[in-house]
Amino acid sequence: MSRIVLGVAGGIAAYKACEVLRRFSESGHEVTVVPTPNALEFVGETTWAALSGRPVATSVFENITDVPHVRIGQQADLVVVAPATADLLARAATGRADDLLTNVLLTAHCPVLMVPAMHTEMWLHPATQANVATLRERGVLVMDPAAGRLTGADTGPGRLPEPVDIVAVAASVLDDPATADAVRARDLAGKHVVVSAGGTHEALDPVRFLGNASSGLQGIALARAAALRGARVTLVAANVSQPLPSGCTVVPVRSTGDLAEAMLALQPDADAIVMAAAPADFTPVNPADGKIKKDGSGGLVLELEQTTDVLATLSGGRPREQVIVGFAAETAADEADLLRLGREKLERKGCDLLVLNNVSGGAVFGAPDNTVTIIDAEGVVGAASGDKSAIAHRIWDAVVASTKEKK
Numbered sequence: 001m002s003r004i005v006l007g008v009a010g011g012i013a014a015y016k017a018c019e020v021l022r023r024f025s026e027s028g029h030e031v032t033v034v035p036t037p038n039a040l041e042f043v044g045e046t047t048w049a050a051l052s053g054r055p056v057a058t059s060v061f062e063n064i065t066d067v068p069h070v071r072i073g074q075q076a077d078l079v080v081v082a083p084a085t086a087d088l089l090a091r092a093a094t095g096r097a098d099d100l101l102t103n104v105l106l107t108a109h110c111p112v113l114m115v116p117a118m119h120t121e122m123w124l125h126p127a128t129q130a131n132v133a134t135l136r137e138r139g140v141l142v143m144d145p146a147a148g149r150l151t152g153a154d155t156g157p158g159r160l161p162e163p164v165d166i167v168a169v170a171a172s173v174l175d176d177p178a179t180a181d182a183v184r185a186r187d188l189a190g191k192h193v194v195v196s197a198g199g200t201h202e203a204l205d206p207v208r209f210l211g212n213a214s215s216g217l218q219g220i221a222l223a224r225a226a227a228l229r230g231a232r233v234t235l236v237a238a239n240v241s242q243p244l245p246s247g248c249t250v251v252p253v254r255s256t257g258d259l260a261e262a263m264l265a266l267q268p269d270a271d272a273i274v275m276a277a278a279p280a281d282f283t284p285v286n287p288a289d290g291k292i293k294k295d296g297s298g299g300l301v302l303e304l305e306q307t308t309d310v311l312a313t314l315s316g317g318r319p320r321e322q323v324i325v326g327f328a329a330e331t332a333a334d335e336a337d338l339l340r341l342g343r344e345k346l347e348r349k350g351c352d353l354l355v356l357n358n359v360s361g362g363a364v365f366g367a368p369d370n371t372v373t374i375i376d377a378e379g380v381v382g383a384a385s386g387d388k389s390a391i392a393h394r395i396w397d398a399v400v401a402s403t404k405e406k407k
Helices: 014-026 045-052 068-075 086-093 100-107 120-124 126-137 163-175 177-185 217-228 256-269 310-316 335-349 388-406
Strands: 003-008 030-035 078-084 112-116 146-149 155-159 192-198 232-238 248-253 272-275 282-284 304-306 323-330 353-358 369-376 379-387
Touching: 003 014, 003 068, 003 100, 014 030, 014 045, 014 078, 014 163, 030 045, 030 100, 068 100, 078 086, 078 100, 078 163, 086 100, 086 112, 086 126, 112 126, 112 163, 120 126, 120 155, 163 177, 163 217, 163 379, 163 388, 177 388, 192 217, 192 256, 217 232, 217 248, 217 388, 232 256, 248 256, 256 272, 256 310, 272 310, 272 388, 310 323, 310 335, 323 335, 323 388, 335 353, 335 369, 353 388, 369 388, 379 388
Parallel strands: 003 030, 003 078, 078 112, 192 232, 192 272, 232 248, 272 323, 323 353
Antiparallel strands: 146 155, 282 304, 353 369, 369 379
């Protein structure tokens, strides 16, 4: 169990922090909510206490013998501020300590994650951008806001990322300190990365399809991690029902043919491509125009043909400096067998890196955790086990290393 401080600044998005708190609590974390006085104008102290099951810290003058303005920050494993308003970012950047939350930020020894939310003009203002840059230089982790509907009729960047995104980022930071280091480095800044996720559907008729068990969770985690590390991210999503990450351009696709078309169109502008999607290997030769009816014969004969090998096609046409990552979900007898299958596939596909996982017995698909081995032409370059968000960062570590080798 980790001790999390959830700071809440005074913005309309404070109501979404209730969902963030609920998800943290249901994951078994001990959460202390520290709202600013303005935040309490949006969501009251009673709500925070009920959702957290703990007293709410609102003032430096409460329980003064416990020295809350120092103790809360010192004892935390992670501080998350969501929403972080323009005012809160400005006060944090200049080292102000004029309420309990800013005192906590000055005394915390743990990672601090800021999640901005404000109107577009406020987010894009040079003062706010300078404050964010200052905080990042000091090691604070700052998520970029999502784009979308804001207060009133306006839309644009400044929307609070969805709670599932915030909690996923926090989980990866708690699970692996190296994640925080990677986010601070912003080592994908200025890069355009393309990530595919999900499983393709090959139509049998207008209502049926051939598909697979891919949930898209690992691809979504990869897109989210890349955005957090500063990349411009395009996510090609094949039939993904999971919540999509904030801060990414999403291109929806259905079939393997659609996936191939989208990936090839995006390739010329990409610095790295990660093929985390699970494309179908075969597709019906003649899908029916109408729904196939039972005719009493007791069976159905399908004629299938191979689909486009998207990964091999991308690898064969890539610029020299572009890094391409493939995935191999294998049913292997053991680790040695998995590596043998991986080496064969890497050579066959021609990609730079291959992420291996053993899916024997239905493992991995739809689960929040994964176990992977990352290889290149020389051998194993990385391995990771745990939450898919943390694993995503280890995959990007390998991409960054491979990029340096190409220079």
